[in-house]
Amino acid sequence: MAEPPASARNALINWDAEQSEYARFLLRSRGEILQVLRGVAKGRELVTVYFDHGQRFFLSSLLAVEPGQDALFLDWGADEELNRRALGASRLVCVTAHERVKVQFTLDGLDQVQWNGRPAFRARLPKLLLKLQRREYYRLVCPLREPLFCHIPLKSEPLEAQVVDISVGGVGLGNLAPNTPLLVGERYPGCSLTLPGEGALLTTLEVRSLQDLALRNGGLVKRAGCRFVDLPAAQQAMIQRYIIRIDRERIALAKGA
Template sequence: MDETDFQPGSGPEPDDLQFEIEQAEDYSQYLLHSKAEIVAALRSLIQRRALVSAYIDPGRGFLLTSLLNLEADTGTLLLDWGRDDEINRQALSATQLILSAEVDKVKVQFTLSNLLETRLGGRPAFLAALPDKVLRLQRREYFRLSTPIAKPVKFVTTIKRVDGSTLIAEASLLDISGGGVGLMATPSLAALLPSGTVLSDCKMTLPDEGLLVGKLCVRNKFDVTTRGGARYVRVGCEFLNLPGARMSMVQRYITRIERERKARLSGMS
């Protein structure tokens, strides 16, 4: 669910939410670092009067705000004052705030710290320094599709061992997005895939689409235990320089599977 859907007293608590901007290794290609790009991204939120959710340190709650003004010359940002004075005080004393908004299916996230109280037009407001990075992520890029169990996507690649020998490795995809894939790997296979490993010849057969060939970089690994007690490792991999035609293949596959899934659910209702 999107952060802006959260309402106090229902759904996950704020500290259960995950933010892409905190997963720099997975989303580095979507981070803006130049001041000009950061200013442009934030000004778009001002122009669209976007609602922004500001999360106060881990587990300390959140407030709904909006960006009021931006001064590129002084490197400052003004934000609207929240409705709850206690939450406003927490925001002023917070070590860090994570801010998240979505406009036209583009997610924008950034962090702020050391907020100050100021006034704008006679009303209280927050004053902050411009962030040093902003994440800008389109929905089609961050939507992650769990691959169908009935039609698994097979993954094959060649791994080079430390001694110079090679191994043909096979796995199934757990999920796929425009940014990469999640592999269902045995612990022994995962041990051969440390973070940062580049797999230059990866082949995935997408049902009804064809053979997808690309280069992947291992970004993270998580141990998983199923309800039945089986264990495997989810190996998260990022696409590296995937050509546009192959990216279109991924998007067609995701769109079709999601459409089929919704049709089945609609037929069951």
């Protein structure tokens, strides 16, 4: 599998941070976390595992959850080179779904083990898990092979920002310059982005959060969480169709279709 482009780096960093816009959706109870993970395993949901600060990823599934071992087991990836690199990663971010609601959790490293006679990954159970409680909050991590960009007509000069995730409620913008002119609480009318296969969206964005993300070279970029202001129902439907199509494509890819 090809590596994501440089512009996709850091797309997932700090999504589970206590100070993030998603903090209220974090599960901390071991019982609740186990319930969600078991549901993911039972539903055979696709799990996208990101590492190296989002520079690389592979597709997997959750094989089992073993609280007595403080462990979960993930299916071995299809690319041996990515598997080798993943084993050397100290932090990995898993994105999946439970009952059609987005789920995300972080793993502190992987070990290679045998599972029913075949290779698999083993990791310690996460202590935090993000589960968005309402379906309308479901956020799709945008495909790296076909990135989305949002045009924001700022007064100083137009800004082209990569969309790292999208829902019917808003977008996450990544890889922004440290001195980005975007301000929390400000609304920016006339923003536009094009969804492949659906068409163009024209909307007002309100910036809800700004986060500093550290690059491996020591540099900094920002990530902005934005909501759509009064997005028409027809455009919400466009986003829903886009999310469903991309999810289906990822499932087909994981099955080798």
